[in-house]
Amino acid sequence: MELIRDLALQAAQMVLFLALAPGLVGLVRKVKARLNRRRGAPVIQPYRDLARLMRKEVVLADNASWLFRVSPYLIFAATWVAAALVPSFATGLHFSWTADLIAIVALLASARFFLALAGMDAGTAFGGIGASREMMIGALAEPAMLLTVFSVALVAGTTQLSDVVAFMASGGVGIRVSLGMALVALLIVALAENARIPVDNPATHLELTMVHEAMVLEYSGRHLAMIELAAAMKLMLYIALVGCVFLPWGIAPAGAGAGALMTGLVLFLAKLAAGGVLLGLFETSIAKMRVFRVPDFLGAALMLGLLGTLLLFVSRSL
Amino acid sequence: MTPIDLALAAGAALIGLSAAAIALARHRPACAAVHGAAVPCALALAAAGLWALAADAPPGAVVLPLGLPWLGAGLRLDALSALLLMLMGVGGAAAGLYGVGYLRHETEPGRIAPFLPGFLAAMALVILADDAFTFLLGWELMSLLSWALVLAHHRAEDARRAGLLYLVMAGFGTMVLLLAFGLMAGPEGGYGFAAIRAAERGPALTALVLALALAGAGSKAGIVPLHVWLPAAHPAAPSHVSALMSGVMTKVAVYGLARIAFDLLGPVPWWMAPVLIMAGAGTAVTGIALALADGGMKRVLAWSTIENVGVILAALGLALAFRASGMPALAALALTAAFLHALNHMLFKSLLFMAAGAVLGATGRGDLDALGGLIHRMPVTALVALIGATAIAALPPLNGFVSEWLLFQAVLQSPALPQPWLQFLVPAAGGMLALAAALAAACFVRFYGVAFLGRPRSDAAATARETDGWSRAGMAALAGLCVLLGVLPGIVIDLIAPAVRLLAGAGLAPQSGNAWATLVPVPQGRMSYSGLLVVVFVALSGGAAAWLVHRLASRRLRRAPAWDCGFPEASPLTQYGAGSFAQPLRRVLAPLMAARERVEMPPPGAVAPARLAVHVEDLAWTRLYLPLAAGLDRVTARLNALQFLTIRRYLALVFATLVLLLVGLALWN
Incomplete structure (x- = not known):
């Protein structure tokens, strides 16, 4: 009985990500449209797009190999598995010990690796340009992310995300400068990883400025x-990650009853909506930067991550 | 029969094979047969190592009546030697298998076959040595035989230059190691390892010996700035020898360092640990940055070897720090990471060098910018190379990630260290290692994407044929081990535990009994990672998604020209190549390699082409070695005058030298 309940919760988490991720993208688009004084497409538009794409035939480039055809499913699976391990509404899910935070970051890196390879497979200039820039961004965002993980892990004493969240929610943490730095670094990394403004423009139609879109052209x-x-799931994953580590309120602890789970779910939906609105607001109020200024932007995240880690040691040894 | 007897028999067989191959060097099938016969010998070495590790028996020792009359040649198989023997045997067997096929299309097989079994035997001698004399003898043999293999294609200008540089650096390394052993043996000359272990040393002498060992073993392993020969020599050798040199010989060098630092020297002062950690982290970042900038397929792999050696060195340094502070359990964690990474790197780097060799054999082109589209022409090589590239990029669920993960777990334990210096330094080094890992992913997207994906950039690549069955078997075996170690790492971690216990004084908790092959290296932190579950989940969700989509939505497919934003360009040269792919990261990492780009635009109206010239240099070479060589040239030019003196002046010189020495002796006493 216990096992069935645990498995059901784990499945609910996975279904939640699958079901809500397109809606989140739709929400961000809607917010951006409203801020531009446009009406914008309805929030459910991404679902319609996906359904239509699914039904259409695949037009495969002449030169594409099996890698090109396998990669989408690999990328989807790796991202989904990573998402299943980030606590959204409850911690201590059945398979939460499969991988820690470092492994989650690495799973997303696997997805990026195959996406970049697929970009180079068709043998076009744009695929290469996207892959090259994506790997540049990834090569700088990943160490920044890991340094953030270090900061958080040094505070919480573990890299196991479920335990980190339980520790953060316990209230014994207080306000720490290094956690603030880690949060800023994580936000910068999240923007870069999800190809959002100011690093990349998800709605661009100008080929030479594309990164992600050029890869999947x-x-x-x-x-x-x-x-x-x-x-979309990756975007939701990052919002859930920021939410569960830095705003851990309301997440149901392991073995909680139905009431706590419902509270957790409602609060998670609220966090998700707030994240989407804030992202839309941020993207509207800032301009995209040149590709070769992105390293400076990510370098700031790298330095913040490192400073946060070092500050922890200073505060500890004082 | 004990493990060491098996190892000795296999080593003797290898030497016999070498001798036989010298006689048969002109006979092509015989050369291939020698390679084939080396495979069971190497497997026997691996089996001896595996046996000794699994049995965890007390070390077996043998003294052969060779070498110095009063010392003999002491050989001993303890857990650390067994681990290295296993690593070497597996790498040697795969290289031998690959070599059988390789020698069929090699122009001069007689220049390879006699040296390869001897090279393996020499490495086994280093690993088994129980006294300084045997160790250095094996070390020198290993250097010279690999030098002969580097010069297998001695008519190429590059290979000759690489051979000369290698010889100079190998000589330097052996000399420094000789000094280190001399200092350890002390004035009484106790050159047996047992005597060295028993001797007492002050911290200053210990640190000096460790620094010498770092320079001596490091020059063979490729630690920056002693790496300059490596990216030239490793690619110049035949591909399966490159695999051996990068995959195995660098590990034997690391073994030398670990043997001296953890076993022979006794307690090492903690302030030597940051030297190792920073040397390792710096080597990792420099190596991978230059790998990104290089355009030669095998040179990229050689640079990446430098990166991986840096990672191993940093892990060793971390272990040294933990051990010096009296934390054997954490030292065991760092050492496990180091050894596992050494094993993993042997597997995927050998695999990648062999794949590069297969491409080289099929196309005759070694520069990335001449390749492309090989996934269509060489499907098996492309698949195994993809496994190797994913593993070396430290991505789950393959084996490279497991050792990186363990290393990061060890880095995260740094708050336990009592020294504030180390507490600051270790997370910074961790950041550098994370950067190196992320750059490695970019580097191998470039490597694989340019060589195997896209459209062929030359006729040679367009007409390439898949490599032979022997080579494919060698590569497939390594690829299978890469997957196995990624999915079930606990078995190997438990297997190498005796070696870790020997050096750290404690071991990790047994891992293979955990549910779902999960790793839980630090019990109190509850950090866990299960490669098996990740594979199962990714396969299930990916497979289910594909099945559902094909079943419910659509399975139609149409081939068409690439879209490319409506302007597909027929020339394959419009694809991103090795240089263009590296451009963004080359700009970011410009200070590490003095990267400069010069654009020459013709004036408006002129018909001359625009040109982009990229300049990248290895700073160690241009800022350290070239000035050193120039200074040496100047000094020797001055001293040249000494050759043209009159007899009276020579006599005066001799007399003055004698007086000086006598005065010196008088002052000394």
């Missing part, structure tokens, strides 16, 4: 749908 039909779905 050759994809169509169900393949494109899988990649878009994975990208």
Whole structure:
């Protein structure tokens, strides 16, 4: 009985990500449209897009290999598994010990690795440009992310995300400068990883400024749908991650009853909506930067992560 | 019969094979047969190591009546030697298997076959040595035989230059190691390892010996700035020898360092640990940055070897810090990471060098910018190379990630260290290692994407044929081990535990009994990672998604020209190549390699082409070695005058030298 309940909770978490991720993207688009004084497409538009893409035939480039056809499912699966391990409404899920925070970051890196390879597979200039820039961004964002993980892990004493959240929610943490730095670094990394303004523009139509969109230019039909779905889940994953580590209120602890789970779910939806609105607001109020200024932006995250880690040692030894 | 007997028999067989191959060097099938016969010998070495590790028996020792008359040649197989023997045997067997096929299309097989079994035997001698004399003899043999293999294609200008540089650096390394052993043996000359272990040393002498060992073993392993020969020599050798040199010989060098630092020297002062950690982290970042900037397929791999050696060195340094502070359990964690990474790197780097060799054999082109599209022409090589590239990029669920993960877990334990210096330094080094890992992912997207994906950039690549069955078997075996170690790392971690216990004084908790092959290296932190579950989940969710989509939505597919924003360009040269892919990161990392770009735009109206010239240099070479060589040239030019003196002046010189020495002796006493 216990096992069935645990498995059901784990499944609920996975279904939640799958079901809500496109809606989150729709929400961000809607917010941006309203801020531009446009009406914008309805929030459910991404669902319609996905459904249509799924039904369409795949137009495969002549030169594309099996790697190009397998990658969308691999990317989707890796992102989904990573998402299943980030506590959204409850901690201590059945499989939460499968991987810690470092492994979650690495799973997302696997997805990026295959996306970049797929970008180079068709043998076009744009695929290469996207892959090259994406790997540059990734190469700087990943160490920044890991340094943030170090800061958080040094405070919480573990990299196991479920335990980190339980520790953060316990209230014994207080306000710490290094956690603030880690939060800023994490936000910068999240913007870069999800190809948002100011690093990349998800709505761009100018090929030379594209990064993510250039990589997936050759994809169509169900393949494109899988990649878009994975990208949406990745955005949701990062919002859930910021939410569970830095705003851990309301997350149901392991073995909680139905009431606590409902509270957790409602609060998670609220956090998600707030994250989406804030992202739309931020993206509207800032301009995209040149590709070669992105390293400076990510370098700031790297330095903040490192400073946060070092400050922890200073505060500890004083 | 004990493990060491098996190892000795296999080593003797390898030497016999070498001798036989010298006689048969002109006979092509015989050369291939020698490689084939080396495979069971190497496997026997691996089995001896595996046996000794699994049995966890007390070390077996043998003294052969060779070498110095009063010392003999002491050989001993303890857990650390067993681990290295296993690593070397597996790498040697795979290289031998690959070599059988390779020698069929090699122009001069007689220049390879006699040296390869001897090279393996020499490495086994280093690993088994129980006294300084045997160790250095094996070390020198290993250097010279690999030098002969580097010069297998001695008519190429590059190979000759690489051979010369290698010889100079190998000589330097052996000389420094000789000094280190001399200092350890002391004035009484106790050159047996047992005597060295028993001797007492002050912290200053210990640190000096460790620094010498770092320079001596480091020059063979490729630690910056002693790495300059490596990116030249490793690629110049035949591909399966490159695999051995990068995959195995660098590990034997690391073994030398670990043997001296953890076993022979006794307690090491903690302030030597940051030297190792920073040397390792710096080597990792420099190595991978230059790998990103290089355009030669095998040179990229050689630079990446430098990166991985840096990672191993940093882990060793961390272990040294923990051990010096009396934390054997944490030292065991760092050492496990170091050894596991050494094993993993042997597997995926050998695999990648062999794949590069297969591409080289099929196309005759070694520069990335001449390749492309090989996934269509060489499907098996492409698949195993993809496994190797994913593993070396430290991505789950393959083996490279497991050792990186363990290393990061060890880094995260740094608050336990009592020294504030180390507490600051270790997270910074952790950041550098994370950067190196992320850059490695970029580097191998470039490597794989340019060589195997896209459209062929030359006729040679367009008409490439898949490599032979022997080579494919060698590569497939390594790829299978990469997957196995990624999914079930606990078995190997438990297997190498005796070696870790020997050096750290404690071991990790047994891992193979955990549910779902989960790793839980630090019990109190509850950090866990299960490669098996990750594979199962990714396979299930990916497979289910694909099945559902094909079943319920659509399975139609149409081939068409690439879209490319409506302007597909026919020339494959419009694809991103090795240079263009590296450009963004080359700009970011410009200070590490003095990267400069010069754009020459013709004036408006002129018909001359615009040109982009990229300049990248290895700073160690241009800022350290070239000035050193120039200074040496100047000094020797001055001293040249000494050769043209009259007899009276020579006599005066001799007399003055004699007086000086006598005065010196008088002052000394």
